[in-house]
Structures are given as C-alpha cells and as structure tokens.
Amino acid sequence: MAYREFPAPSRLAGLVECGWTVVSDPGPARVTDVLPDGCMDLVWADGQVVVAGPDTAPHPARHEPGSTAVGLRFAPGALPGLLGVPAAALRDTRVPLAELVPFLPRPAADGPGRLLVGLVAGLPGPGPDRAVRELAARIGAGDGVAATADALGCTTRTLHRRCQDAFGYGPSVLRRVLRFRRAAALLHAGVAPAEVAARTGYADQPHLSREVRALAGVAPGQLAAGANRSAPVPSGSSTTA
16 A cells, blocks of 8 residues: 655645545555544545544544555644534544535546535635634643633633534543644654654653554554554545545
8 A cells, every 4th residue: 555645735735734645555454543633534535525633542444455544644633623513523534525614616627636626615614613623732732721721712611612513522632632643753763652742742651652552553662663553544545444
C-alpha cells in the first residue's frame, strides 16, 4: 500500500494540514487501524465523499485490492465549523458528506483532489471559532482547564462545550490524543520510549506504554516498528468502518 502526502492548497492554509492519497496493492484486501490524531478528514473513495470523524481508539479501515483514496486532513477543530455539525456527533464514525450537507453542489473538477477542494468552498458553516486553535494549543501543551478557560475569557463549562463541538470530546481526551500524536511521531522517528515519555509530558515510560496501548492497540515498540502506524493509514482512508 502506497501512501503519499501533498501540501495543502494555499486557499485552505490554516484549515487543512495536508492532502493525501492511498493506493492499495493489487493483492488481497487489507484491514489497517487508523489511529487517533485529533484531526478530521474529508475523503474521496469509490466515487463517494466521506467525512471521517474524530477517533478515540483505533478505527479499522478496509482497503480493497487496487483501490485509491484521496483525502484532505483538516487541522484539529477546523472541519466541524465548516460543516455546521458538532464534532461530537461524528466521533468514531465515517459518514457520507451527502448525509450531513444534502444540498451541497458538486463542483466540476478534474480529479478527486480538486473535487474535495471545491466541495470545501461550498460548505455551509462559517468556519472554526477563532479561539479553537488557541484552545488546542493550550490544552495540547498541558495547560489546565481552568487556566485555559481564563485565557479564552470563558467558563470551564463553556470550554468543555467548545471542545465537544470542535474536537468531538472534552479537554482531557483532547489532551491525551494530542500528546499521543506527538509521542507517535517521535516513536516513528526512532526516539527511545523513555525519552519520548519525558519529552511529551507522560509521568514515566509505563504511563506512555499504557496510553499507546489504549490509543493504538499496540506497545510503543510495535508502534515504532511500524505496526498500525498512523502515517501510511491516514484517518478516514477507507469508506468502510
């Protein structure tokens, strides 16, 4: 299975982290686990456009022989505001875009990548709340809920609601997922688990191991070796849940 990323279109800068393609091998079908990363994706596969909601656990994705999937990976919290649908309603799901936005015009486009970009321009929502990026940055850096709420000028209850709407879960889960994403990147880069734990804010290496098993379904060593890694299998890379 070949996975490739490409830069986000300039007009979607700040909303989309990257675009990606997955081309499956001609051999037997494969099922791979998509790992939580705090992002949501807009995916074209088999002629259908699907919204990949935020994951809280490994999500099995089936890849048929010779199939191709193309996607846009949105920055954490960006896509729900464009859809006009709270992320919590899409948590751990894959939903056809037509079910969420039934009257969205399908633009004329040369290829699925351009089609996805054209669809984004027609989404009905106003876009992400201006505070969403700061919220993610503060929670991801380990700031407490009360301190983050104070910095954003809201109550802790409002902060929790904003997290549910933008990310699909509350601040504590958001912190876990974003920390895991940083840890997974370091493990893939060959950094030793003990150093990964220290650099990403885990209490110790056993704490890292427990969290990796909970969010990836494997031990840190297996994740480092490539088992179930998120990079070749981006979120939403299959229409099959």
